[in-house]
Amino acid sequence: MTATKARRARSRLSLWRIVVPGMAIAAVATSVATAQDKGTVDPKPLPPLANPDDPKTPAKELFGRRTTAAPLQARSIGFYAKGCLAGAVAMPINGQTWQVMRLSRNRNWGHPDLVSFLEQLSQKAPKLGWRGLLVGDISQARGGPMLTGHASHQVGLDADIWLTPMPARELTRREREEMSATMVVAKSRKDVDPDVWTPGHAAIIKAAAEDPKVERIFVNAAIKKALCRSTDTDRNWLRKVRPMWGHDYHFHIRMSCPAGSSDCRAQDAVPPGDGCGKELDWWFRDAIIKPKPAPPKPKDEPKDKPKPRGMTMADLPPACRQVLLAP
Ligand SMILES: [Zn+2]
Numbered sequence: 001m002t003a004t005k006a007r008r009a010r011s012r013l014s015l016w017r018i019v020v021p022g023m024a025i026a027a028v029a030t031s032v033a034t035a036q037d038k039g040t041v042d043p044k045p046l047p048p049l050a051n052p053d054d055p056k057t058p059a060k061e062l063f064g065r066r067t068t069a070a071p072l073q074a075r076s077i078g079f080y081a082k083g084c085l086a087g088a089v090a091m092p093i094n095g096q097t098w099q100v101m102r103l104s105r106n107r108n109w110g111h112p113d114l115v116s117f118l119e120q121l122s123q124k125a126p127k128l129g130w131r132g133l134l135v136g137d138i139s140q141a142r143g144g145p146m147l148t149g150h151a152s153h154q155v156g157l158d159a160d161i162w163l164t165p166m167p168a169r170e171l172t173r174r175e176r177e178e179m180s181a182t183m184v185v186a187k188s189r190k191d192v193d194p195d196v197w198t199p200g201h202a203a204i205i206k207a208a209a210e211d212p213k214v215e216r217i218f219v220n221a222a223i224k225k226a227l228c229r230s231t232d233t234d235r236n237w238l239r240k241v242r243p244m245w246g247h248d249y250h251f252h253i254r255m256s257c258p259a260g261s262s263d264c265r266a267q268d269a270v271p272p273g274d275g276c277g278k279e280l281d282w283w284f285r286d287a288i289i290k291p292k293p294a295p296p297k298p299k300d301e302p303k304d305k306p307k308p309r310g311m312t313m314a315d316l317p318p319a320c321r322q323v324l325l326a327p
Helices: 003-012 015-026 059-063 112-128 173-178 199-210 221-228 236-240 278-284 319-325
Strands: 075-079 082-086 098-100 133-135 158-162 214-219 241-243 250-255
Touching: 059 319, 075 319, 082 319, 098 112, 112 133, 112 158, 112 199, 112 250, 199 214, 199 221, 199 236, 199 250, 214 221, 214 236, 221 241, 221 278, 236 241
Parallel strands: 098 133, 214 241
Antiparallel strands: 075 082, 133 158, 158 250, 214 250
């Protein structure tokens, strides 16, 4: 579109309509997205939205179609699970001490502070008995809610790191889509699997937790239990390691709001204490580790009950609209 045409179009149409055709071209489709779910070497573009300027359009449909960073000052806007990211940088897919996985998802975008933190952490890894990092999802190019997978990871300050050390060679594109991360939790769900868990696992998580820029680390409760066996006298780092569902194959690093992100909303401080012992017991009750199957649906429940559509642009901080619409 020429500049004149674009100006004319802008006077006729809402900005939405100008942005949206471009959005459909480069986006990639994924259907599921936990650490161990496979991707594809041949991602298909998402179809264009019929009514992108409808205020009811889920924000995940809009942010999921933005595949490049918003060229603005780097800023994390909003909360980890309700926000967006301006001025993201893409973590390079290869470094000496890291490789990015599941490239088809295009989720290797983060706040520049997070990306440099990950690079620095990876450089420490070999000295800790961990060859390097396999980096899973960070954020979308403009952050925001995602079509699949995470509730958080919206402001470029969350990163999933595989509980598999980087191999000694460069992984192929296909391996990065299809390789599985390592399950470190034992079948009993009550501890880590001693045949899989290594001191390197503990060391890399500890190194991440020790960094003052890191706010929390999420791991499966069995991993937290294993870390609690640490004989460290300074147990401050353990406080940041929080038990959470869905972290059997990866650990999740969450950074604090960076300087210069005045619209970034911090999470409540972690409670005092190392979070070991009694506090952890709740996670190992039978009702938690052996959940009963969901009861059958009542017969009179309508078959096509509408699914919740997720948040819209109105639910996100107002500044996320500029992030979405930036060229
Ligand atoms: Zn995560």
